[in-house]
Amino acid sequence: SLHLQTEHLGREIIYHPVCESTQTIAANKARDGALHGTVVIAEEQTAGRGRMDRSWESSSGEGIWMSVILRPKITPQFAAQFTLVAAVSIARAIEEVTNCVPNIKWPNDLLINGKKVTGILTELQADMDRVQAIIVGIGINVNQTADSFKGVLEPIATSLKMESGTAVDRSLLVSKVLFHLERYSDMYIKLGFEPIKLIWESYNCTLNNRIRATTLRETVEGQAIGMTNDGALQLRLDNGEIKNIYSADIDLLKT
Numbered sequence: 001s002l003h004l005q006t007e008h009l010g011r012e013i014i015y016h017p018v019c020e021s022t023q024t025i026a027a028n029k030a031r032d033g034a035l036h037g038t039v040v041i042a043e044e045q046t047a048g049r050g051r052m053d054r055s056w057e058s059s060s061g062e063g064i065w066m067s068v069i070l071r072p073k074i075t076p077q078f079a080a081q082f083t084l085v086a087a088v089s090i091a092r093a094i095e096e097v098t099n100c101v102p103n104i105k106w107p108n109d110l111l112i113n114g115k116k117v118t119g120i121l122t123e124l125q126a127d128m129d130r131v132q133a134i135i136v137g138i139g140i141n142v143n144q145t146a147d148s149f150k151g152v153l154e155p156i157a158t159s160l161k162m163e164s165g166t167a168v169d170r171s172l173l174v175s176k177v178l179f180h181l182e183r184y185s186d187m188y189i190k191l192g193f194e195p196i197k198l199i200w201e202s203y204n205c206t207l208n209n210r211i212r213a214t215t216l217r218e219t220v221e222g223q224a225i226g227m228t229n230d231g232a233l234q235l236r237l238d239n240g241e242i243k244n245i246y247s248a249d250i251d252l253l254k255t
């Protein structure tokens with residue numbers, strides 16, 4: 001059972017022991033008019049979805065696989081930053097319930113000791129001038145052991161239990177995530193991106209590093225020098241050119 005500290009988020013919860021993807025269910029519910037703050041959560045997903053059309057490993061019942069329907073009264077141009085709002089919220093929540101401090105790899109992967117512990121997938125339903133819904137899909141590796149990641153994921157993925165040495169109460173973590181997501185979303189709506197950006201920067205492990213960015217069109221390398229007010233990563237290429245990256249896969253390069 002959840003001890004919610006929120007006004008709206010999680011007041012409506014749709015729980016599935018097993019489903020294909022909470023994200024798909026939430027998107028359909030949102031189109032059918034589900035309330036702001038509705039949460040779809042599953043023990044196991046058989047077709048978990050990640051960014052860039054990848055799949056997301058969520059067969060074990062040891063993670064948090066959930067999608068939150070938000071209905072902020074904003075225009076579509078302000079929707080993309082919600083991914084960063086979510087990243088900051090989850091980082092805070094993890095910090096509160098474990099002894100681990102995660103890092104955020106731009107835009108929104110949470111890493112501990114360089115391995116991925118959380119992925120976020122946000123999807124937008126909008127008209128020309130109004131956001132209908134933002135579906136924030138959150139996948140947190142919580143109590144998996146190394147066995148769960150055998151094979152390809154082992155070098156790149158980890159869980160909170162593996163990193164902290166103790167099992168984590170998933171209900172507690174869910175309520176903390178929802179609490180901070182509500183708080184930081186409100187903050188973003190009221191005060192704009194600036195305060196969120198500052199918190200994001202305090203967790204980030206991307207800025208001031210040499211990185212490789214792979215976009216749909218090209219692969220570029222350079223120094224990550226900042227984040228713009230609309231959430232883009234600023235890259236200084238070796239020829240001195242400054243490039244703003246809006247969507248890409250990032251590799252941190254050793255220097």
Ligand code: BTN
Nearest residue numbers: 021048049050051066119137139
């Ligand atoms: C990524 O890093 O590529 C994003 C992964 C997002 C996974 C979550 S798990 C809950 C929700 N349902 C899905 O199918 N995907 C998201």
